[in-house]
Amino acid sequence: MRVRHASTLSASAAGTGEVQQAVLLAGDPATAWTMSRRLVQDVRMPTHDPPTASWPARRWDVFARARTTLDALEHLAGGFGTAVLALVVLLSVVVTALACLVGVGLPLVPVALRGVRAVAGRERARLSRWGPEIISPGPVPSGLRAALTDPATRRELGWVVTHAVLGMFFSLAGLTLPLNAVRDLTFPLWWRLLSPDEAATASMGLWTVRDLPGALGVGALGLGWIGVTMLVTPGMARLQAWFGRRLLAPDPGTDLALRVAQLTATRAAALDAHAVELRRIERSLHDGTQNRIVAVTVLLGAARRAVARDPADAEAILERAQDAAEQALAELRGVVRSILPPVLTDRSLSDALTGLAVGCPVPCRIDADVPVRCAASVEATAYFVVAEALTNIARHSRARHVVVRVRRRDDRLHLQITDDGRGGANELSGSGIVGIRNRTEAHDGTFMLDSPTGGPTTLTVSLPCGS
Amino acid sequence: MRIVIAEDDPLLREGLALLLRAESLDVVATAAGPDGFLEAVDTHDPDVAIVDVRMPPTHTDEGIVAAVEARRRRPGLAVLVLSAYVEQAFATELLAHGSSRLGYLLKERVGRVEEFLTALHRVAAGGTAIDPDVVAQLLARTRPDSGLDRLSPRERDVLALMAEGLGNTAIADRLFVTDGAVHKHIRSIFAKLDLAPTDQADRRVTAVLRYLEDAQRRW
Numbered sequence: 001m002r003v004r005h006a007s008t009l010s011a012s013a014a015g016t017g018e019v020q021q022a023v024l025l026a027g028d029p030a031t032a033w034t035m036s037r038r039l040v041q042d043v044r045m046p047t048h049d050p051p052t053a054s055w056p057a058r059r060w061d062v063f064a065r066a067r068t069t070l071d072a073l074e075h076l077a078g079g080f081g082t083a084v085l086a087l088v089v090l091l092s093v094v095v096t097a098l099a100c101l102v103g104v105g106l107p108l109v110p111v112a113l114r115g116v117r118a119v120a121g122r123e124r125a126r127l128s129r130w131g132p133e134i135i136s137p138g139p140v141p142s143g144l145r146a147a148l149t150d151p152a153t154r155r156e157l158g159w160v161v162t163h164a165v166l167g168m169f170f171s172l173a174g175l176t177l178p179l180n181a182v183r184d185l186t187f188p189l190w191w192r193l194l195s196p197d198e199a200a201t202a203s204m205g206l207w208t209v210r211d212l213p214g215a216l217g218v219g220a221l222g223l224g225w226i227g228v229t230m231l232v233t234p235g236m237a238r239l240q241a242w243f244g245r246r247l248l249a250p251d252p253g254t255d256l257a258l259r260v261a262q263l264t265a266t267r268a269a270a271l272d273a274h275a276v277e278l279r280r281i282e283r284s285l286h287d288g289t290q291n292r293i294v295a296v297t298v299l300l301g302a303a304r305r306a307v308a309r310d311p312a313d314a315e316a317i318l319e320r321a322q323d324a325a326e327q328a329l330a331e332l333r334g335v336v337r338s339i340l341p342p343v344l345t346d347r348s349l350s351d352a353l354t355g356l357a358v359g360c361p362v363p364c365r366i367d368a369d370v371p372v373r374c375a376a377s378v379e380a381t382a383y384f385v386v387a388e389a390l391t392n393i394a395r396h397s398r399a400r401h402v403v404v405r406v407r408r409r410d411d412r413l414h415l416q417i418t419d420d421g422r423g424g425a426n427e428l429s430g431s432g433i434v435g436i437r438n439r440t441e442a443h444d445g446t447f448m449l450d451s452p453t454g455g456p457t458t459l460t461v462s463l464p465c466g467s
Numbered sequence: 468m469r470i471v472i473a474e475d476d477p478l479l480r481e482g483l484a485l486l487l488r489a490e491s492l493d494v495v496a497t498a499a500g501p502d503g504f505l506e507a508v509d510t511h512d513p514d515v516a517i518v519d520v521r522m523p524p525t526h527t528d529e530g531i532v533a534a535v536e537a538r539r540r541r542p543g544l545a546v547l548v549l550s551a552y553v554e555q556a557f558a559t560e561l562l563a564h565g566s567s568r569l570g571y572l573l574k575e576r577v578g579r580v581e582e583f584l585t586a587l588h589r590v591a592a593g594g595t596a597i598d599p600d601v602v603a604q605l606l607a608r609t610r611p612d613s614g615l616d617r618l619s620p621r622e623r624d625v626l627a628l629m630a631e632g633l634g635n636t637a638i639a640d641r642l643f644v645t646d647g648a649v650h651k652h653i654r655s656i657f658a659k660l661d662l663a664p665t666d667q668a669d670r671r672v673t674a675v676l677r678y679l680e681d682a683q684r685r686w
Contacts, residue, residue, distance in 0.1 A: 283526065287476070287521070287526065290551055291476040291479050291551070292478065294479055294574040294575055294577070294578075295476070295478045295479045295482045297577070297578030298482040298483060298486055298577045299485075300578055301486065301577065301578035301580040301583075302482070302485055302486040302489055302580065305486075305489065305580050306489060309489075313489070317485070320482070324482075327478070
């Protein structure tokens, strides 16, 4: 099993022991801290899964593969539908082209091209259902010349040819495999119904079946067909889709325009989040700290007046003034922490998150494995996402446990916050979630909230590390 | 003098009440929000209301709105508005309904107890008390064609103190000059602002309002 740095309210037991040992060895706490940190890092080093645990894992793999195969068959069946359409539209294009050679086909060209776009649009919608969305280039340009020189139309024509031939082949081949499997698996049940003339030949004509063992042999061949189906159909479905994704995607230019639109939106969200944040800081400084300090001056003024009149009275007022000054300091510390917690800059993201977990009224486990630090702004965003999420959970979820998982993979920082509360969280119910989305999108990250009624709620955020 | 305090911060509210009671003033009620404040005004019929600008629910200008409403209900009520920062938009909004029995001070002035009490008594007696910072802000924003730019620096000082609500003697004390000198400056101000010599008290208010209107037009 892989051992990870797991911080709970009571801290990880092994870690604490090692820290104490380190303190004993090192004598002074500062050195001990670095030592203990190294120890924790050693513990954190990933190790390979031992082979003894592989049997349940492999069975799980078979199920996963079966599911992938079923998905692939569904995709190939859908692909078959569009391949038939592509074949029809390809024939109409060929007919139009031939008519043009004769000199009567020109009026038919726009109709044929609109047909191509319609079929391509259907394929785009189908591919978008199970992968990244493919944006449609819009209607075919009006005017014969514009329509013929439109790069999107040319790519679509290429796709129609490919999909009508190769796509059709993949679909037919892929869908035949499971049919073969069904036929051969059930062969022992119905082989007797076949006339002896037909020789009860097994599916591939490999041998002639004359008795039950021969029929059972054909049944075993059915198992082989299932194996082949599971082996090749996912790849065929992917390959069939790959041509569509390559040829039907908008050109790079369109893509850039879309990207600009998206950046404009996220930039506005960033500025918005920034303004909200400034407003929050202003509010807490004004209504908290400033009022406390005004109270101090009022009480000091009262105390000065009281000194001459009644020193004991003045003493009491001064004590209240001191209390107010201390409160002002505490609130100021709170505000500073909420702007950027010092622990985040001095130590690490996981230390800062552990601090949050300790302060959270719902028992919270931090499972952070981030050996390399990310850019400061990314870590701050991650910190506030977790802070905001924990506040939301404490306020609304009625959860008994929260797990915060942090990983750095492929130059992205992945956060997953799961609670066992009552679920039903959505962006409309509270501004906290909107805030999390805005902060995330401002950093070009992705945000996903899964919260069915009754729970559990999982918030997944992924941020580019930017370092 | 019967006083009602409206302030949402509990510590400040209690501190203010403590200070005023120690000066043997009669704090008849305290309120944490505009609704409670208006209720207290109706119930206790105070002479003076001390009101914080930012109060719940939105923490923007509830205090100003409540103060204007309280004066609409009880025209004789003196109101001293306390603000955490200088905002002349608030001052002009308040003074739009007349400047007598009105005060607008920064919160920290309360700590200078003697000056605060003087301002409080002046407002209660029918005068005006505008925070020097507010006046300074208004002076800094005068337009060239308002006539205010024709005033000499000394005359500006005098007008500023008038705007704060001080009388001639108090102005003379502050500027370390004689009453006669203050009189001369004020006559010169009236002349430069083209205020006809009909009613002295009226002209003082008009001169002060000239600032405020001027500042308001600029916004």
